[in-house]
Amino acid sequence: MEKLRSNEVFKPGAFPEYTYISRVSSELNFTYEFRLKQALNTSGYLTSIIGPSKTGKTVLCEKVIGIDNIVSLTGSDFKNSNNFWEVIAKKVGLSLEGEYIKTQSLTEQTTVDNVKTKNVSTREKYISNKDTIIEYFKNESLVLVLDDFHYAPEELQFDIAYQLKDAIRKEFKAIVISLPHRADDAIRKNADLSGRLNLINIEPWKEEELKEIAITGFGKLGVKVLDDFALKIAVESLTSPQLMQSICLNLSLILSIDESGASNIELNEVKLHESYRFTTINLPYKEVVNKLKEGPSTRGQKRKTYELIDGKCLDVYSILLKAIAINPPMISISLDEVKNRVDKLIKDNGDKLDRNKLKSSLQKLQDIIITSESIYQVFEWKDNQIYILDPLFLFYLRWGVS
Ligand SMILES: Nc1ncnc2c1ncn2[C@@H]1O[C@H](COP(=O)(O)OP(=O)(O)OP(=O)(O)O)[C@@H](O)[C@H]1O
Ligand SMILES: [Mg+2]
Missing domain, CATH: 1.10.8 (Helicase, Ruva Protein; domain 3)
Structure with a gap:
């Protein structure tokens, strides 16, 4: 057997053929692969997969369906067209408008026993419609995977859901993927689809x-x-x-x-x-960290600094980021834990940071985050708790040089 190379074995951005791990969902004690297979075999049902980003939603579909049998679309593919079937036809390369020869048998009766049949060909234009596409998907064993459903224009989401519902009754296979906490009410809260959904929640x-x-x-x-x-x-x-x-x-x-x-x-x-x-090195958080360290504008005033055990003098925002970064890495950190960590960082005989100061500073960071672009949505400060939304950010904070 030929020796494998490390970049064939470890695949951070693609389908990991040699390191694919099958997981059991704690909800049901079956593997995700089993559940997805089962879901796709239930005709009349739409499959909805929800899971945090980069948890293996796409890879799961590829494993179960096979890369060649997936027709992959994302919500944003519907930004320039309001015709669901038109978008799909384009994707699979079915011509939208075509001609076909329609042969009709016309039966003419001239006399009582003389029945003449003649074939009449007419050319008709047709718009490759829903049924043609559904047939095509069935014949080729294709499955539609609609990723990032929340990016589809809101006014279209219900129509997409409706089209899917109808198609699925005709044995069309489709999966809708969304992130948790993102609007996919058109799927999961759609009364029309209730009782016709296979729900798969991917856990961390x-x-x-x-x-x-x-x-x-x-x-x-x-x-x-x-x-x-x-x-x-x-x-x-x-x-x-x-x-x-x-x-x-x-x-x-x-x-x-x-x-x-x-x-x-x-x-x-x-x-x-x-x-x-x-x-x-390749993680894009340098600007994010800088912006958060800067904190809200001080209008030119110098911010108070605190002396740390390592001899450095930092302000409250830099100290908070340091507190999030230190051991052990945690995906959610309570205010008590933040206070603990900050106390450990600051020199014993120096000025301390009290809980209220930490709380109000975290709130200010939260304000900066929610008013910034999506790359800045790295954590959330809510109910006296820091929730890390982006694990890669925390990793960068721990190991990146900045
Ligand atoms: N079952 C698995 N076994 C091993 N590695 C996996 C598995 N699932 C995912 N990975 C790794 O994680 C990477 C990201 O997975 P994937 O692209 O499927 O996530 P996703 O949930 O679809 O992300 P996004 O939210 O960006 O669409 C894969 O390229 C692979 O390196
Ligand atoms: Mg994906």
């Missing part, structure tokens, strides 16, 4: 599941990974299988696994940390 990845990516992948490369070592990477990956794949790939590169051969490889923490830092 657990450390045990993330570990499998490293263990399986390095195993394929002939390198044995200890459980503890895999766990370290899993903790750092913060629920993201993509981050796990990236870190493993970069670790393989840094160790030159492909060149030096598996037997000479020694996995160690120094190299691991190096690969964490390397992984942050």
